[in-house]
Amino acid sequence: MRSTFMGLEASKRGLYTQQSALYTTGHNISNANTEGYSRQRVNMRPTLGYPGTGLNAPMTAGYIGTGVEAESVQRIRDQFIDRQYRQETNKLGYYESRANAITQMEDIMSEPSEYGLNEAFNLFWSSLQDVSTNPEDAASRKVAIQRAEHLADTFNYLDTQLKQIQGNLGNEIDVSTTQINSILKQIAEINKQIKAVEPNGYMPNDLYDARDNLLDQLNEYIPVTVTSVKSGGNALSIAEGSYTISFNGVELVNGSEYAELKAIDTAGNKVDGNVDDSSTSGFNAFSKISVSELGNPPVSGTEQDSFEQADFESSKGKLLSLINSYGYQNTGGSVEGYYPEMLENLNKLANVFATAFNQVHEAGYTIDDATPTGVTFFDGGTPITAGNIKVTDAVKNNSSLIAASSKLDEEGNGKWAAELAKLQSVALSNGGFSITVDGNTTNFTNAPSLDGATYQSFYEGLVGKLGVDGQEAARLQYNSETIRLTVQNNRASISSVSLDEEMTNLITFQQAYNANARMITAIDETLDKIINGLGRVGL
């Protein structure tokens, strides 16, 4: 026999359940603009029918429903799309940072323009032509020296600026690892909380969201793999558990324990973009990322494992791009990287230019009686580099020392200056080159080589490569941005809050609540009939 008040109980359950659905709707609306928030739904299920099963269960017709209960509150999210999103975030992080590094380099090189190295070269060659037509004129000689200084300054400027950006990149590596460490710590914290909540049979949806959000951020820096470990106790089957995060097979987070990453340079110091004391000329290249032992807090001073540049998955993550731009030690022990290579090439250009120019210049004749034969024109250091190249003080202070003449004691002879100007189009290969003036040939067999390139074509090659790389990075950045947006839209399509939908739900739940209340009134009326109307025949 069923209970007299069974209807009341069923409707009361309805009231409560609809109420929790209403509150969840309110929670969704409140979080409509929260980043990383996934909409939540109350999973409702009917409560078990009456009567229950058992030997002494009453035999009645039917299996009458007893109402509804809120089984769980679940966030609506597709983990497969999360994976896709993170893959694209990896790529975007890489190409965004790469495009950024290349753009900065382009800004410094400022080609093609009237201010770059190419123009500085052009002006210098031109001024030598002017010396060749006016060799006895101190003014044109002075101009040539000014232009030479300008050229050397341009080399110095490029060197300084590129190194400055390289330093900034080193600093960014440091900041990025700090950022990664902070994310790892936060994820471990959240894991800890989730592990405390789940065994009680609850779904900590907002913690899941926060953790996924952190994972999105982490994937911008490094590609990580995620596996989940179920909580014990009364954890629901749909509970997501604690995340174990690993990178290249090395665990970075396991439960509430996490590791700490540190970027180490070849001298064993932290990569931080500060010019190392031991080598003031530049930066020590990146050597490895050191991962500490797991712990909470991580065990400092220990190393669980380490990654070199070659261990990274190619073209993934901002950290790798920063390392590639900053410069790293490859497995062969030599330094590679975008900025070091450009710096090295500029050094080579400056060195070959200065050396070959000096050789030719020394073979000419000046109009200075005290020093009739050509002197060293460019110096700066051993070896001459883009950073230290300068016009020698002797030449700077005495424009007569420009060796413009092909013969001794001929102030009107500008043929050697013309030959110096012609170095512009001399292809520098291993065999050296020779210069013939008035039938006399001078061989420069010891001249340095640019592998058959002229200064200009060598430099054009550098700028061309920069352009192609920049274009590629920009295109790939755009592509991954577009794909990520599509994926983001797919994810939003599933998880984000639609106000229209929530309003519709609001009405649905509100009406259901009202109807339950009405039901209680109806049952109340039937009970009233029994209690106050029965057994009073004739009254």
Place this chain on the structure above:
Amino acid sequence: MRVTQSMLSNNMLRNLSSSYSKMADLQNQINTGKKVNRPSDDPVTAIKGMSYRTDLNKVEQFDRNMTQVNSWLDSSDDALGQVGEALTRVKELVVQAANDTNTADDRQKAKLEIDQIRKQIQDVANTKVADKYLFSGTKTQSPLFVDGELNSELYDSSTNTFAPGASGEVKMEIFDGIQLQVNSSNAGELFKNVDELMVNISNALDESDAEEIGNLLGGIADGTDDSLSEIQNKVLEARADVGARQNRVEMMSNRLSLQEINVTKQMSENEDVDYSKAITEMVTYESIHQASLSVGAKIIQRTLVDFL
């Protein structure tokens, strides 16, 4: 597919920002007048732009060299012309003086003029252009004649030889690998011969021997290289040589200006903005942008809340 407010506003934001960046790009192009402002915009165009700049720079430089060449050649031509004229006058005087009707007194008067002409030719030999002596070979800071005599720095009278620089060629580059001599070869020798001739004439006039004076006129065929006719001929030769080079320079100069126009044109085609195209695109993007703004504003306003 379920579409939510945040998707709409995300999409709208991205579209707006991409249309902004496209417009910024076009604006940059229109403002600078260049299609390519950094190598990654178009690597090939950028590299070509660098080469064109170098080419243009060279052409401009050769053009500037050409100005120097012209001033040398024009001044040489002028100076040699003056020498020629002076020699014509000398010939007149000599022809007149060779006449036996002249008295010694008459010849002394002719000698006075001859001596003046000698000075004048020496001045011409010391012609300067832009502070450089035209006829001193590559020793451009030393005059050919000092105090009426050949400069001892350039000419050793004991060995009768010129210093190596005095006969040096001044050459200038007027095109890639093409050098042109701008001074006259062996001008020192020429002026020395002229001067010696003048001295001979002057001396002969002093001696007042009509036949000897007459001999100095010489004939082209007499094989001597110190007669007046022979010297006149040599001056003419030197002048013709300058003239021929002037012609060459003129042709070269035309070629250079053509080259300059070509390179400038190629450079412009390579990297300059097609304004009509860029502005049309800009206008198109502007209207698209406005449309997306107004549509966007409508989309994000309305939700069911407004109607409940």
